[in-house]
Structures are given as structure tokens and as C-alpha cells.
Amino acid sequence: MRSKLDPIYPILKGVCGLLLLAGCFAYAMFQGGFVSWFLFYSVLIIGTMIVLSVLFTSRISTKRILQKKSYYAGEDVEIEIEISKRMFQPFIYLRIQDIVPANLGQAIGAQAMFFFSFSKKLSFSYHITELKRGHFEFEEMQITTSDFFGWFERKQRVKEATEMTVFPRYSQLGDISSFQTRQQTKGITAKPSYKDEDRSLSGVRNYVPGDRLTSINWKQSAKREELMTKEFETYEGNATIIAFDPYAPQLTYEAFELVVEQVASVASTFLESKIESQLAVYTHENEWIVEDLQVHTWEKGLRLLATVQAHSQTAPEAHRIYRQWANRTVFYICAQLDEAVIKTLEKLALEKADLKVCLLEMEPDQVSLAERLRHKGIEPIYMTS
Numbered sequence: 215m216r217s218k219l220d221p222i223y224p225i226l227k228g229v230c231g232l233l234l235l236a237g238c239f240a241y242a243m244f245q246g247g248f249v250s251w252f253l254f255y256s257v258l259i260i261g262t263m264i265v266l267s268v269l270f271t272s273r274i275s276t277k278r279i280l281q282k283k284s285y286y287a288g289e290d291v292e293i294e295i296e297i298s299k300r301m302f303q304p305f306i307y308l309r310i311q312d313i314v315p316a317n318l319g320q321a322i323g324a325q326a327m328f329f330f331s332f333s334k335k336l337s338f339s340y341h342i343t344e345l346k347r348g349h350f351e352f353e354e355m356q357i358t359t360s361d362f363f364g365w366f367e368r369k370q371r372v373k374e375a376t377e378m379t380v381f382p383r384y385s386q387l388g389d390i391s392s393f394q395t396r397q398q399t400k401g402i403t404a405k406p407s408y409k410d411e412d413r414s415l416s417g418v419r420n421y422v423p424g425d426r427l428t429s430i431n432w433k434q435s436a437k438r439e440e441l442m443t444k445e446f447e448t449y450e451g452n453a454t455i456i457a458f459d460p461y462a463p464q465l466t467y468e469a470f471e472l473v474v475e476q477v478a479s480v481a482s483t484f485l486e487s488k489i490e491s492q493l494a495v496y497t498h499e500n501e502w503i504v505e506d507l508q509v510h511t512w513e514k515g516l517r518l519l520a521t522v523q524a525h526s527q528t529a530p531e532a533h534r535i536y537r538q539w540a541n542r543t544v545f546y547i548c549a550q551l552d553e554a555v556i557k558t559l560e561k562l563a564l565e566k567a568d569l570k571v572c573l574l575e576m577e578p579d580q581v582s583l584a585e586r587l588r589h590k591g592i593e594p595i596y597m598t599s
Contacts, residue, residue, distance in 0.1 A: 231261055274299045276355050276374050278312065284379045284513075287347045287471070291319075291378075295326070295355070297336040309358040312340070313371075315350040318378075319343055345380045347471060349521050352376040381516040382471070384478035386486060454491040455544040455567075456481055457502070458519075459558075461528035462549035470524045473549040473574050476597055478519050480545065480572070481507055495522055496529045504535070528554045531561040540565045545595070547572040551583045563592055570595055 238257045242250040279294040297310055311325035323340035355374055360367040420442065434442040458477045462470050477493075484491040485507045493515045494504045505515045528548075544567045548555050551573060563569050572595045573584055584594035 235261060274308075274357060274372075276310065276357070276372050278352060278355075278374050278376045280376065280378065283377065284381060284516075285345050286381050287345055287383050287475075289345050289380075290341055290343045291345060292339055292341050294337060294339040297328075299334060299336075307360045308336075309360075310338070311356045311358070313352070313354050313356060314342065315352060317346050317348065318350050318380075319345045347380050347382050347474065347520055349517075350378045350380070352378070379517060379520050381520050382474045382478045384475055384482045387479055387483040453506070453542065454484065454489060455494055455539055455542055456484065456491055456507075457494045457496075457539075457544055457546045458522070459496050459529045459546065459548045459555065460522050460525050461496075461555060462524040463526050465524065465549055470549055473547070474519055474522060476572075476574050477547050478516065480547065480597075481515055481519075482512075485509070485512060493518065494535070495519065496525070498523065498525065500530070502529075502533065502535045524549065528552075529558050531558050536562050536565045536567070539567045541567070543568040543570070545570050545572055549574075551580050553583075556583060556587065559587060559592055560590065563590065569593075572597055574598075 235254075235257055238250075238254040242254040275298045277296040277298070279296065280291070285291055293312065295310060295312055297308075308328045309325060310328075312321075314321040314324055319342040321340065321342050323338075325340075326338035328336055353373065353375055354371045356369060356371055358367065358369045420440065429443050431442045456477070458474075460470070460474075462473070465473075481491070481493050491507045492504050493507055494502045495518050496502055503518060505511055505518055507515060539562070544562065546559060546562070546569060548571065551571070559569060559571060569591075570593045571584065571587055573580055574597050581596075584596075588594055
């Protein structure tokens with residue numbers, strides 16, 4: 215019943231306010247004297263301020279300030295809120311609440327109250343503890359203005375977009391001998407430069423803006439009286455693949471986060487050890503996203519891991535990218551191992567990839583499934599968190 219009358223309450227309060235003002239005026243007219251007129255003008259001034267403070271909140275602007283745009287899971291962050299208004303813009307009671315994205319963390323003191331002030335700028339800060347992994351967007355704040363008596367109250371949402379990315383935590387693995395291939399155990403291989411690519415000349419073609427000048431075939435260019443460029447056939451490198459399949463239909467949130475942190479730790483250790491490698495993550499779009507693990511691209515890999523979510527379906531048994539992984543070492547990290555994942559691994563092994571499956575969950579059923587893979591030439595690696 216109350217919900218139906220809610221739109222009428224402001225009108226009733228306004229009518230009551232006008233009746234109160236009219237009563238004070240009538241009292242001053244009939245009674246006369248200083249006290250009665252003082253009462254009338256006091257009520258008039260307070261009422262005017264209440265109306266102005268409620269009606270002109272649209273001139274209040276807000277700003278959210280973060281020290282940086284990216285953090286790591288488990289960290290705390292301090293967020294500062296600045297409120298700007300005109301110097302003589304009145305308000306009696308003002309409450310600012312920052313709308314914190316869900317699942318970001320525990321927000322402490324995300325709202326503040328201010329009373330009558332002529333300051334052009336007001337500010338407060340609050341903390342969010344135990345940040346959760348992911349990409350988050352702050353979208354708006356809520357401004358509430360009211361009077362001391364609670365007669366009138368106005369709420370409005372102010373758009374204020376801010377993005378924050380929380381990367382997974384990671385650490386350097388102490389012993390990486392289980393992850394090294396035969397070539398890597400003899401010595402760490404550095405990624406070859408562009409000048410040292412293994413490639414052969416396959417022909418010439420017309421010059422396209424952006425081609426390297428050193429690739430221009432001057433002899434053919436002189437014959438045809440136009441610039442011709444050497445065309446090369448480039449062979450793919452032998453970068454190690456760290457493939458993460460986030461298939462986890464039965465894992466808890468905490469268990470899945472441990473797996474993501476372990477993937478980040480493996481990738482970080484490979485990068486630190488200068489092992490030429492790539493990070494591949496299966497996404498909800500049924501695609502494998504691949505990022506080279508280099509110092510200048512490491513943040514892209516972290517962003518990829520920051521947004522990955524648990525899947526209810528495993529990676530497909532057949533995918534065009536598997537052919538690119540032929541004759542390369544693939545560390546297949548899966549959050550959960552079952553018959554569906556085993557079928558995918560068996561198909562991938564048929565592409566002649568040096569396949570190793572990495573497991574964090576070491577329950578008896580997971581171990582028995584992993585040992586089945588060992589008999590099929592797929593080496594299991596048991597990781598500890």
C-alpha cells in the first residue's frame with residue numbers, strides 16, 4: 215500500500231510546508247511584534263534553503279581517483295572521491311556513495327556525509343580490501359540531498375566511469391626441471407631476433423608501403439621499372455606452449471583461483487628463465503587466445519589471465535590451432551581432469567605434439583586418470599600450490 219503512495223508524499227510534504235509558512239505569516243500579521251516576524255522570516259529562509267539544496271543537485275560533479283589502474287589479487291586499494299560544487303550552492307545534508315562493482319572486494323567506508331558548507335571542493339577516501347581477480351568497471355555514484363528534518367530527500371545517480379584490472383597473484387617456481395624440454399635442459403634458449411629468422415627466398419612481389427628497404431630486389435626493380443620486394447617463406451619457431459583449459463564444472467571459486475595463480479606462476483617462471491614460450495587460454499568464445507611471453511607483452515598475458523572464467527565445457531577435440539602446435543612442447547594445464555578432457559588430449563597428441571598435462575588437484579580419481587594418460591605417451595606433471 216505504501217509503494218502506491220510514494221509519489222504523493224513529496225507533494226503532501228510541500229503542501230504542509232506551504233501551510234506552515236502561511237500559518238507563520240498569518241500569526242505575524244495578527245500578532246505583530248519582533249518575535250512573530252522573526253519566526254516567519256526564519257521559517258521562510260530555512261524553507262528556501264531546503265528547496266534550493268534539493269533542486270540544484272545537478273550542479274554537483276564527482277571524480278574518482280585511483281593511484282594506478284592495475285593491482286594484484288589480495289591487495290588493498292585506497293580510492294579518493296572528490297566532490298565539486300559552486301561556492302554559494304547551498305545544501306544542508308549531502309551524502310555521497312560510490313557504487314562499488316560486485317565481487318571486487320570488501321569496501322570499507324564507501325560513503326560519506328557532509329553538512330552545510332561553502333567549500334567548492336569536498337573529498338573523502340575509502341578502502342577496498344582483499345581484491346578479487348578480474349576486470350572491473352566503476353560506473354556511477356549516488357548523491358543524496360536532504361534537510362535536517364528528513365522532510366525532503368532527493369537521490370540521483372551520477373555517471374563516473376573508472377576501470378580497474380586485478381591480476382592474479384604469481385610466484386617464481388623453485389624447480390622447473392619437470393617443465394624443461396630436452397633442448398632446454400642443455401641450456402636456456404633465447405628467442406631469435408627478426409634478423410636471424412630461419413627463412414628462404416620464395417619469389418618477388420610488388421613493393422607495399424611498410425616493407426623493409428633491405429628486402430627490395432633492386433635488380434628486378436630495374437628490369438620492371440617499379441619497386442619489387444623479395445618474398446620470403448618463414449618457418450615457425452619452436453616456442454613452448456602453455457595451454458590453459460579453464461574447464462572446471464565442479465571446482466569451487468577458491469580452487470579455481472589457485473589454478474589460475476599456478477598458470478601465472480608457470481608463465482612468469484618461463485619468462486624469467488628466458489624460455490621461448492607462448493600462453494594460450496581457451497575462452498568463452500570457443501577460441502584459443504595466444505600471447506607471446508616476452509617482457510614487453512607480459513602485461514597482456516596477465517590481463518588475459520585476469521579475465522578468464524571457469525567453463526562448463528572443455529576445449530573441443532578438434533581445433534585449427536592444434537596443427538600449429540605440432541612438433542612443439544605443449545604444457546596443457548587443466549583445472550579439472552575427466553573423460554571429456556582426456557578425449558581432447560588424445561586428439562591433441564595425434565598432432566605429434568610433445569604433450570604434458572599439468573594438474574594442481576591431486577585427488578585419487580584425478581591421479582588415476584592422469585596415470586592412464588602416461589600409458590598413452592602423455593606425461594602428467596603434478597603441481598603444488
